[in-house]
Amino acid sequence: MGWGYYFVMTPGFDSIFRSRMIPLFLAPQAGISESPFRRLCREYGADVVVSEFVSADGLCRGSEKTHEYLRFHDDERPIGIQIFGADPAVMADAAALVGEAYAPDFIDINFGCPVKKVVKRNGGSGCLRDLRLVEDIIRAVVGATSLPVTVKTRSGFDERSRDPVGIGLRIQESGARMVTLHPRTRADLFGGRARWEEIRALVEALHIPVVGNGDIRTGADALRMKATTGCHGIMMARGTHGAPWIFTQARAALEGKPIPPDPEVPERFRICLRHARNAMEFGGDPDRAVVEFRKHLGWYTKGIPGGRALRERLFRVKTLEEMETLLAGHLESHITGTGP
Numbered sequence: 001m002g003w004g005y006y007f008v009m010t011p012g013f014d015s016i017f018r019s020r021m022i023p024l025f026l027a028p029q030a031g032i033s034e035s036p037f038r039r040l041c042r043e044y045g046a047d048v049v050v051s052e053f054v055s056a057d058g059l060c061r062g063s064e065k066t067h068e069y070l071r072f073h074d075d076e077r078p079i080g081i082q083i084f085g086a087d088p089a090v091m092a093d094a095a096a097l098v099g100e101a102y103a104p105d106f107i108d109i110n111f112g113c114p115v116k117k118v119v120k121r122n123g124g125s126g127c128l129r130d131l132r133l134v135e136d137i138i139r140a141v142v143g144a145t146s147l148p149v150t151v152k153t154r155s156g157f158d159e160r161s162r163d164p165v166g167i168g169l170r171i172q173e174s175g176a177r178m179v180t181l182h183p184r185t186r187a188d189l190f191g192g193r194a195r196w197e198e199i200r201a202l203v204e205a206l207h208i209p210v211v212g213n214g215d216i217r218t219g220a221d222a223l224r225m226k227a228t229t230g231c232h233g234i235m236m237a238r239g240t241h242g243a244p245w246i247f248t249q250a251r252a253a254l255e256g257k258p259i260p261p262d263p264e265v266p267e268r269f270r271i272c273l274r275h276a277r278n279a280m281e282f283g284g285d286p287d288r289a290v291v292e293f294r295k296h297l298g299w300y301t302k303g304i305p306g307g308r309a310l311r312e313r314l315f316r317v318k319t320l321e322e323m324e325t326l327l328a329g330h331l332e333s334h335i336t337g338t339g340p
Ligand SMILES: Cc1cc2nc3c(=O)[nH]c(=O)nc-3n(C[C@H](O)[C@H](O)[C@H](O)COP(=O)(O)O)c2cc1C
Pocket: 027, 028, 029, 030, 031, 032, 051, 052, 053, 082, 110, 112, 113, 152, 182, 213, 214, 215, 216, 235, 236, 237, 238, 239
């Protein structure tokens, strides 16, 4: 490793753990952690965001769709771009390309994705079947970019190979600057509970920062994660769906302040529509953007009076204006009681 390496400035990444406050991360989530949602979560208190995973093969092939995933605004920083793949040389090329073309604050490697199509080609958690490959990928990526390289992993491929500390030590020795653990195996998928005790064991074993992830659904859960694991950062995925304000709630809990309640329905709808408008502006094709926004509509309207009937209608909308009309009508008829 040359001297130059030590003098490379990485202020965005370095700032993450410099603050006295434990940083809150928006998790990488395919189809969800896109730029408009990342910006919204930053506004509500996410300290760091990570892109959805992008294929190293796709990047190197110059796939337009893959490159579309990578656009971000400066106000999202610090931001990590996450890549996945099973070939160290291709991962290295992809990292170099991401660094040069997009200059994120760090590059995150995905060893967690359990999706069959990815695992079959040894990508994502598929790599966990061959820890030498994990090391080779990390070393190749670290050697190809001056950006900090981080890793997100599960606890193993299956119960037999479950070894979060062994995996974490190899990740650290290979040059990663931070590791996020989702303490389930690939075989677990999303079943059972995330074993937070494995996060604690990793914190005790490593000297790089460990970010805890898995099953945080409320602000109080975030405080419990910090207290029981001693993790250096907290990452949330499903708990953010239709609820970007969970970051504000988590921050309050961590600071020992009263946790603010969920916003009332009119405020929720305002947030939803702002998110939708940004998504329409960001996505190139408005028809596709509306269809892709449907999942968010489902989440923002969960648990509200008359929600089920509203969702049935929302899932058929074709434009942003239809969305606005339906939500305004619902407020009048079900929420504020001013309708007919
Ligand atoms: C819809 C969805 C998409 C996801 N996509 C990714 C991804 O692209 N990269 C990744 O590392 N993890 C991905 N994950 C996993 C999450 O980042 C996180 O590790 C997992 O959901 C556990 O955290 P949670 O309990 O807070 O949801 C995804 C999860 C969900 C639900």
